[in-house]
Amino acid sequence: MSQFSEHNFKNEKALVRVDFNVPLDGHFNITDDTRMRAAVPTIQKILKDGGSIILMSHLGRPKGGPEDKFSLKHLLPHLKELLPGATVLFATDCIGAEAQQKVKELKPGEVLLLENLRFYKEEEKGDEAFAKKLSDLGDVYVNDAFGTAHRAHASTAVIAQFFPKDKKMFGLLMNAEVSNAEKVLHNSEKPFLAIIGGAKVSDKILIIENLLNKASDIIIGGGMAYTFFKAMGGKIGNSLCEDDKLEKANELLKKAEEKGVCIHLPADSIIADKFNADSMVSGSLSNDIPDGWMGLDIGEMACETFSKVIHHSKTILWNGPMGVFEMEHFKHGTKCIAEAVAEATSNGAFSLVGGGDSVAAVNEFGLADKVSYVSTGGGALLEYFEGKELPGIKAVKE
Numbered sequence: 533m534s535q536f537s538e539h540n541f542k543n544e545k546a547l548v549r550v551d552f553n554v555p556l557d558g559h560f561n562i563t564d565d566t567r568m569r570a571a572v573p574t575i576q577k578i579l580k581d582g583g584s585i586i587l588m589s590h591l592g593r594p595k596g597g598p599e600d601k602f603s604l605k606h607l608l609p610h611l612k613e614l615l616p617g618a619t620v621l622f623a624t625d626c627i628g629a630e631a632q633q634k635v636k637e638l639k640p641g642e643v644l645l646l647e648n649l650r651f652y653k654e655e656e657k658g659d660e661a662f663a664k665k666l667s668d669l670g671d672v673y674v675n676d677a678f679g680t681a682h683r684a685h686a687s688t689a690v691i692a693q694f695f696p697k698d699k700k701m702f703g704l705l706m707n708a709e710v711s712n713a714e715k716v717l718h719n720s721e722k723p724f725l726a727i728i729g730g731a732k733v734s735d736k737i738l739i740i741e742n743l744l745n746k747a748s749d750i751i752i753g754g755g756m757a758y759t760f761f762k763a764m765g766g767k768i769g770n771s772l773c774e775d776d777k778l779e780k781a782n783e784l785l786k787k788a789e790e791k792g793v794c795i796h797l798p799a800d801s802i803i804a805d806k807f808n809a810d811s812m813v814s815g816s817l818s819n820d821i822p823d824g825w826m827g828l829d830i831g832e833m834a835c836e837t838f839s840k841v842i843h844h845s846k847t848i849l850w851n852g853p854m855g856v857f858e859m860e861h862f863k864h865g866t867k868c869i870a871e872a873v874a875e876a877t878s879n880g881a882f883s884l885v886g887g888g889d890s891v892a893a894v895n896e897f898g899l900a901d902k903v904s905y906v907s908t909g910g911g912a913l914l915e916y917f918e919g920k921e922l923p924g925i926k927a928v929k930e
């Protein structure tokens with residue numbers, strides 16, 4: 533594996549796997565361009581060296597071949613805005629004669645965006661022949677797509693074998709993602725706090741289990757907290773609960789106690805009589821929610837307690853919201869946590885925020901630049917913290 537920042541791309545055609553899987557509205561406008569902006573420094577370094585770039589990405593989940601709504605051509609105008617001064621071209625396929633011809637004509641300083649990789653089912657299958665066709669387009673392979681590093685797809689993992697060690701590398705974004713994640717997982721300054729939210733315990737069991745060996749404290753919020761309260765004999769009304777995970781919740785609490793890890797659950801909740809924006813809203817202790825009501829956010833006592841824990845921490849990992857923050861009535865808890873994490877960061881803590889909803893939250897509250905690092909990889913970051921080896925990282929390192 534070669535080091536990206538030391539590599540000179542002069543006169544080379546760099547095949548760069550980016551993660552341009554961005555959300556689009558009904559008129560194909562990009563509603564959040566975080567992932568595209570994150571790739572810009574890597575692109576600029578290659579162009580500055582005098583290289584040219586072939587960008588490949590997926591977008592959405594096309595079912596059986598090309599679909600207009602998943603075409604990367606919709607990203608072209610914005611990509612041109614992000615790369616002023618560069619010539620940005622588009623190929624209506626990612627392999628085949630047109631792509632090959634356009635790559636052949638590509639001059640130093642030019643960028644070619646290939647059509648959606650997932651228009652071929654071979655991409656997700658990790659097909660070797662498809663990966664080989666992609667690899668033939670470039671002299672050097674750069675993986676800058678941390679968001680797909682947990683997938684053993686043709687363009688993220690299989691392709692790397694077709695490049696010699698000095699011609700395959702991580703881009704600047706991938707390097708930053710991996711080094712920040714490693715800092716938290718392997719070199720964290722204590723006390724190390726993990727804030728885990730979201731709806732389901734089942735999605736977060738593995739990450740909690742792995743973090744029990746690393747963290748000093750774990751805050752559990754969001755819908756998943758009520759499975760823990762029910763497991764401990766509490767009344768949770770109509771709150772979200774995974775009944776088949778009650779035993780597991782108790783097991784996690786017991787393991788934490790044995791390891792001396794302090795698990796913090798929200799003492800109180802903001803509750804509603806139904807799951808929508810115009811429901812009746814009240815407050816309750818989290819383990820004594822009346823029948824017919826459901827917990828949709830953490831309450832004031834929980835905000836206060838959690839903020840204190842956050843302020844005492846030196847390393848903070850945050851994955852998942854504290855409530856249904858998309859609804860006005862239930863965003864206070866997540867906002868309160870975001871502000872506490874930002875404040876702790878300004879006082880010297882190292883904070884890593886990852887996972888779609890947590891990232892959306894820090895962006896919405898204008899706090900993205902007040903935390904140490906915002907990860908672009910949801911599933912990839914989760915699997916990394918579960919202790920799994922990510923195929924996209926392993927393939928480039930081999």
